[in-house]
Each structure stands twice: as C-alpha cells, then as structure tokens.
Amino acid sequence: MEVCYQLPVLALDRAVPKHVLSRRGAISLTSSSCLFGGRSPRQLSKRRGAISYDSIDQTALYIRMLDVRLGNFRSEIRGSTSHLCVDFRSLHSGESEDHASNRKQRSKLSLQMYLQCSRSFHGTLTFRHLHLLDQVYYGQAKCMLQRVGTWNFDIFLFDRLTNGESLVCLTLELFCKYGLIELFGLDPLRLHSFLVRIQEGYRSRNPYHNSLHAADVTQAMYCYLQEPKLSESLTSWDILLALLAAATHDLEHPGVNQNFLLKNDHFLASLYQKNSVLENHHWKSALSHLRESGLLSHLPIEDRHRMEERLGSLILATDISRQNEFLSRFKAHLDRKDLNMSSPEHRQFILQMALKCADICNPCRPNSLSTCWSHCVTKEFFQQGDVERAHRHDVSPLCDRHSNSVAIIQKSFISYVVEPLFVQWARFCDTPLSHCMLGYMKQNKKYWSNAAIMRPKPKSLVRSLPLRHSNRL
Numbered sequence: 001m002e003v004c005y006q007l008p009v010l011a012l013d014r015a016v017p018k019h020v021l022s023r024r025g026a027i028s029l030t031s032s033s034c035l036f037g038g039r040s041p042r043q044l045s046k047r048r049g050a051i052s053y054d055s056i057d058q059t060a061l062y063i064r065m066l067d068v069r070l071g072n073f074r075s076e077i078r079g080s081t082s083h084l085c086v087d088f089r090s091l092h093s094g095e096s097e098d099h100a101s102n103r104k105q106r107s108k109l110s111l112q113m114y115l116q117c118s119r120s121f122h123g124t125l126t127f128r129h130l131h132l133l134d135q136v137y138y139g140q141a142k143c144m145l146q147r148v149g150t151w152n153f154d155i156f157l158f159d160r161l162t163n164g165e166s167l168v169c170l171t172l173e174l175f176c177k178y179g180l181i182e183l184f185g186l187d188p189l190r191l192h193s194f195l196v197r198i199q200e201g202y203r204s205r206n207p208y209h210n211s212l213h214a215a216d217v218t219q220a221m222y223c224y225l226q227e228p229k230l231s232e233s234l235t236s237w238d239i240l241l242a243l244l245a246a247a248t249h250d251l252e253h254p255g256v257n258q259n260f261l262l263k264n265d266h267f268l269a270s271l272y273q274k275n276s277v278l279e280n281h282h283w284k285s286a287l288s289h290l291r292e293s294g295l296l297s298h299l300p301i302e303d304r305h306r307m308e309e310r311l312g313s314l315i316l317a318t319d320i321s322r323q324n325e326f327l328s329r330f331k332a333h334l335d336r337k338d339l340n341m342s343s344p345e346h347r348q349f350i351l352q353m354a355l356k357c358a359d360i361c362n363p364c365r366p367n368s369l370s371t372c373w374s375h376c377v378t379k380e381f382f383q384q385g386d387v388e389r390a391h392r393h394d395v396s397p398l399c400d401r402h403s404n405s406v407a408i409i410q411k412s413f414i415s416y417v418v419e420p421l422f423v424q425w426a427r428f429c430d431t432p433l434s435h436c437m438l439g440y441m442k443q444n445k446k447y448w449s450n451a452a453i454m455r456p457k458p459k460s461l462v463r464s465l466p467l468r469h470s471n472r473l
C-alpha cells in the first residue's frame with residue numbers, strides 16, 4: 001500500500017503508512033523504511049525486544065517510540081526540525097514573544113549553572129559537580145519547596161529558579177515527601193531519568209501546554225491530596241498514580257486542539273478513532289516512557305497493568321468535552337451522599353475529579369498567577385487560529401484573535417466550565433482551600449468582566465462566540 005497520509009494543508013515531514021492506521025489488527029511496516037531513518041523496521045522491533053503489533057495499544061506505543069527513536073522528537077522540541085507528522089513550526093513564528101522559549105533567557109541563572117543543568121539532563125552530572133551549582137538559585141528553589149503545598153505557590157518563579165526544570169524538581173520533591181521511592185522500591189536514577197523524559201516530552205514552544213503547565217497541575221494535585229477527605233483514605237498506590245497522572249496528563253501535546261487534528265486528518269485522529277484523541281496520545285506516551293525507563297519494571301506484572309489502566313482512566317478524564325458527564329455523576333453522588341472513600345472505585349472517581357480540577361484550576365489561583373495562564377492559553381488558541389486562517393480553513397471557536405479577547409474568553413470559561421466544577425468540589429471537600437479557590441475564582445471573574453467592559457467586544461464576536469465554552473467542539 002502507498003505510503004501516503006497527506007495532510008491537506010500542513011507540511012508533512014514523514015508519512016505514516018495508511019495501513020498502520022486503518023487496520024486495527026495488523027500493522028505492516030515494510031513499505032515505510034522512510035520512517036526508520038534507514039534502519040529496517042525489523043531491526044528496530046528487534047532492538048525494542050518483543051513488541052507485538054496486534055492491538056491498537058501497541059500501535060500507539062510504537063508510534064511514540066518511533067518518534068523518540070528517530071531523534072526527531074527532541075530536535076523538534078529544541079526547535080531545529082519538525083514533528084513526526086504535522087509541521088507545527090508555523091504555529092510558532094512569533095518566536096521572540098514565545099513565553100516558553102523566553103523562560104530560559106529570562107532565567108537569572110549563571111551560564112555555569114545552565115551548563116550543569118543540561119549535563120544533569122543527559123545523565124552526566126556527578127555528585128561532585130553538584131557542589132559547583134549556583135547555590136543562590138538552587139537555594140531559593142529549595143526554599144520555595146518548603147511551601148510546595150500552599151495555594152499561592154508561584155510556579156513561574158520556581159521554574160525560573162530551577163532553569164526550566166520545575167516539573168522534574170517538583171515531582172521528585174513530592175515523591176520524596178511521600179516516601180514513594182522507599183515504599184515502591186524505586187530506583188532513584190530511573191525515577192530521575194523518567195522525569196527528565198517526561199519534562200522533555202512536553203513541547204517547550206507551546207505557550208500553554210508545556211512542562212510548566214504540567215508542573216502547575218502536579219502542584220495543584222499535591223494540594224488536593226492534602227485535603228482531609230483524600231489524605232485520610234488514599235493508599236500509596238493512589239498517591240503514586242495521582243502524581244504520575246498529573247505530571248504526564250498533557251504529555252506531547254502538539255499545541256493545537258482535537259478539532260484541529262480531526263479537520264486535518266491527522267494520523268492520531270485515525271489511530272484513536274476520533275475519540276479523546278489528545279488524551280489517548282498523552283496516556284500512551286506516558287506508558288511508553290514508563291516502560292522504556294523501567295521505573296516500575298520490578299513490580300509484579302498485574303500491578304503494572306492495573307497501574308497503567310488506572311493512569312489511562314485518570315488522563316482520559318481530563319477530556320474537557322466529557323465535563324458534563326463527570327459533573328453530573330459527581331453531583332449525583334453528592335446529592336445522595338453515597339461516596340465511600342474505602343471503595344477503590346470511588347477513590348478512583350475522586351482522583352479523576354481531582355485531576356480535572358487541577359487541570360483547569362488556573363482561574364482559581366491568585367490574580368497575578370491566573371492572568372499569566374490566561375494569556376498563555378489564549379496565545380496558544382490564537383496561534384492555532386492564525387494557522388487555520390492562513391490555510392483558509394474555518395477558524396476554530398475561541399481561536400480567532402480578530403473576534404475574541406482574553407477577557408471574553410476568560411469570562412466565558414470561568415462561568416461555564418470552571419465555576420460549576422469548583423462549586424461541586426467545594427461541596428465535596430468543604431475546606432478552607434476549596435473555599436479559597438472559589439474566592440480567587442470570583443475575583444478573577446470580576447477582573448475579566450471589568451476588563452471586557454473597558455475593552456469593548458469586537459463586533460464579530462457577537463456572532464462567533466459559542467453558547468457553551470469549548471475549544472474542542
């Protein structure tokens with residue numbers, strides 16, 4: 001079969017054979033040597049050990065592995081080449097303004113520390129080198145970690161102090177706090193290398209869906225794990241799972257939404273049969289990193305499988321288009337007062353709700369932090385809109401910079417998506433933190449309402465704003 005999986009509008013760097021995508025049962029890789037950088041698929045599959053190609057799961061994992069094997073992945077993140085399939089470079093033309101790429105430049109770290117950090121990234125840092133690190137900045141980062149469980153934790157500052165390594169530093173700290181390394185007999189080096197892979201697996205050029213967002217969600221998840229209803233009933237497995245899910249929940253996000261992938265017949269849309277395409281991709285990517293790093297390889301196979309399934313159920317719950325489904329179920333439980341935290345099924349459900357809250361908690365942060373997130377997320381929407389416009393496609397809802405404003409998007413997002421969820425979460429937790437989040441949310445809503453009045457709505461917005469907020473359709 002012909003190797004042709006052309007996107008109508010965007011540049012294709014590497015084609016994925018259609019039969020990889022369309023036939024569930026069998027993947028023939030023979031006609032796709034271009035995918036393997038000159039190596040035969042056989043060689044690769046041999047090197048990977050036993051990869052079975054007989055399920056959609058393995059297909060997904062294999063596609064991610066190819067991404068890594070080809071070295072394409074890292075270079076795309078570093079900005080020199082492009083992604084496996086879609087060339088997303090046009091999304092990032094305004095490089096100088098890019099928040100994420102500026103993070104490194106804005107970092108106050110010395111060159112010496114930068115070099116040390118990149119060595120530590122690639123595993124060549126020795127303990128002797130650690131003494132050479134710029135103590136001032138690591139000292140400050142360490143200091144911040146003492147307050148990692150506070151809701152006004154400034155993740156932007158923490159990221160600068162750790163030279164863009166907030167996800168690794170924060171997650172390691174939380175693993176240590178909970179004693180997960182000892183409890184699960186984890187190899188600290190494998191854990192570190194797994195977290196570095198995860199951090200690098202986020203595209204730093206995405207204004208919003210980058211490793212800083214993952215670090216923010218992980219920090220929020222930690223705050224929720226401290227809530228008495230959770231802390232008094234969760235097991236160590238639950239905690240391990242919750243932290244892993246938070247850290248990986250948007251892994252390899254391409255910086256565009258599902259609607260964009262569907263419209264462009266992206267191979268991921270076919271692979272996941274147009275269902276929670278991004279979330280499935282995040283989950284499978286997380287699995288491949290978990291397996292490749294061997295982090296849990298010493299645990300019994302049944303435990304690992306259970307863990308992988310549960311990880312999937314958490315990450316898939318972050319699909320915002322399933323918000324109503326989760327919210328109705330949550331409300332029904334709260335009305336009936338029948339949540340029983342000693343039931344594994346109910347604990348998993350509460351972890352799903354906690355991750356959903358952590359994922360969209362940015363409007364519930366203090367205004368100085370919340371507004372930064374609002375600008376980042378809007379920037380990503382508008383970049384997608386610019387590409388759609390440039391290719392004469394319909395511009396997706398919320399993505400048109402000419403008919404939207406940050407304020408309007410925020411007002412609508414807070415009212416229709418955030419508030420209903422956090423009101424129920426506060427009903428469930430009924431703690432100072434849950435009410436404090438509602439307080440910040442109200443302040444932010446007011447702030448954006450005023451901003452919207454000060455900056456009048458573009459005329460075309462009256463026609464284009466959807467009734468219900470969703471950037472995914």
Ligand SMILES: Nc1ncnc2c1ncn2[C@@H]1O[C@@H]2COP(=O)(O)O[C@H]2[C@H]1O
Pocket residue numbers: 250278318319320359360362363373374377409410413471
């Ligand atoms: N502050 C925000 N304003 C508007 N949309 C948001 C905001 N924060 C998160 N979102 C949206 O909520 C979605 C949650 O799932 P995703 O991370 O895939 O994509 C996210 C964004 O589309």
